[in-house]
Amino acid sequence: MQLLTNRITGIAAAVIATALASPSVSAHHSTAEYDSKTIVEARGEIVTVLWANPHVRFTVSTKAIDGNDALWQIESADLTRLDRAGLAHDIVKVGDVVRFAGNPSTRSDRRIYVTNLLVADGREILLRGNVMPRFASADRVVYTDPTYSKGAGGAAADNRFLDRVLVPMREGKPPAWVSNPPLTPEARKKQAAYDEVVDDPVLGCVSPGMPRVILRSGPYAVRFVQRGSDLVMQNEWFEIDRTIHMDGQSPPADEPYTPLGYSAGRWDGDALVITTTHIDWPYFELYGLVGVPQSRAMRIVERFTPRDGGTTLQYDWTATDP
Numbered sequence: 001m002q003l004l005t006n007r008i009t010g011i012a013a014a015v016i017a018t019a020l021a022s023p024s025v026s027a028h029h030s031t032a033e034y035d036s037k038t039i040v041e042a043r044g045e046i047v048t049v050l051w052a053n054p055h056v057r058f059t060v061s062t063k064a065i066d067g068n069d070a071l072w073q074i075e076s077a078d079l080t081r082l083d084r085a086g087l088a089h090d091i092v093k094v095g096d097v098v099r100f101a102g103n104p105s106t107r108s109d110r111r112i113y114v115t116n117l118l119v120a121d122g123r124e125i126l127l128r129g130n131v132m133p134r135f136a137s138a139d140r141v142v143y144t145d146p147t148y149s150k151g152a153g154g155a156a157a158d159n160r161f162l163d164r165v166l167v168p169m170r171e172g173k174p175p176a177w178v179s180n181p182p183l184t185p186e187a188r189k190k191q192a193a194y195d196e197v198v199d200d201p202v203l204g205c206v207s208p209g210m211p212r213v214i215l216r217s218g219p220y221a222v223r224f225v226q227r228g229s230d231l232v233m234q235n236e237w238f239e240i241d242r243t244i245h246m247d248g249q250s251p252p253a254d255e256p257y258t259p260l261g262y263s264a265g266r267w268d269g270d271a272l273v274i275t276t277t278h279i280d281w282p283y284f285e286l287y288g289l290v291g292v293p294q295s296r297a298m299r300i301v302e303r304f305t306p307r308d309g310g311t312t313l314q315y316d317w318t319a320t321d322p
Helices: 079-084 185-192
Strands: 002-006 040-050 057-061 071-075 097-104 111-118 124-126 141-143 166-168 222-227 230-235 240-245 262-268 271-277 283-286 289-293 299-307 312-320
Touching (some): 040 071, 071 097, 166 222, 185 289
Parallel strands (some): 002 312, 071 111, 124 141
Antiparallel strands (some): 057 071, 097 111, 111 124, 222 230, 230 240, 262 271, 271 299
C-alpha cells in the first residue's frame, strides 16, 4: 500500500494552499445534518434495507421494545466503504434484531447517522472513523474505515507511481488561516450567508467538483492509471474518474466549464504537476473551511511528488481566484 501524504504550502494574496487532511468524519457526502457531539442508542427490528451507493440505509422498528410506532431512519456508510471492509450484503436483513448508536439528525426525529451497529451474528460494525466499540468484545469488532484496510499496489513503470493505490494518511490539521481566509469583501459576505445544511450540493448526494473532490475526500483511495496518452485519476469517493490531459496542449477554445474542470498534466522529473481550469463548482472547500464562493476564474495547481523511496507521495497545491 502506498500512502498519500501532504504538506502546507505558502499563502500570498488570493492564493489559497493547505494540506490534504483526513479527519474522523464520513467523507462520502456532507453529514452536516447530524449532531456529531450527541449519541443516541436503541434496539429494534430491521424493516427495510437499501444496500446501495451513495450510502446504505435501513429502517428499524422499536415498537416491540418501547411501544413507539414511528420507525428509525438509519443512514450508514457508503457501499464502497462497506465492500472494502469485506461485509456481505446480507449482513443485515429484514427481520433481524439489531442494536445501534449514532448521531441524531438536527432536522428530523428518529433519524440518525449510525456509528455503531450490533448485528444479529454478534459482530459490532464501526461505521465511522475514530469511534469506540460499545456493544461487543474486541474480537467481534469490524472496522469499516478505509484507513484500516490493507491495500495493494502494483509496480510502477519508470519509478513513478502509476497504478499504485494511494491512501491519505491521517495527519495534519487545517491551517490557522482558515478562520480568516484571504477573501474579498464580496466573498466574505457570500460565505457568511452560506448554510451548509441547505446549500451544500453534496448533501443531496451530488458528486463533488474541484477542489472538494480531493481536498475533502477523506480516507478514500485514489489511483493514477494510463488511458491512451492521458492519465486518469480514479477516486474511490463517489467512484469519480478525473481525466488528466498529458498532450501539452492548452484547453480548446470551446472547452466547457464542468464541476471537475479541465486538468492538464506534465511530468517534472518524477513529480506530476496538474493545472486545472474551467471549473464550474460553486464552492472552494477543505476541512475546516466551507462555503467559500469560487468563480470560473479559479486556477488550481497540484503537485504529486514521490518521497521516501516511493513509499509515500507528497501532495502540494495552490488555488488562485480573483
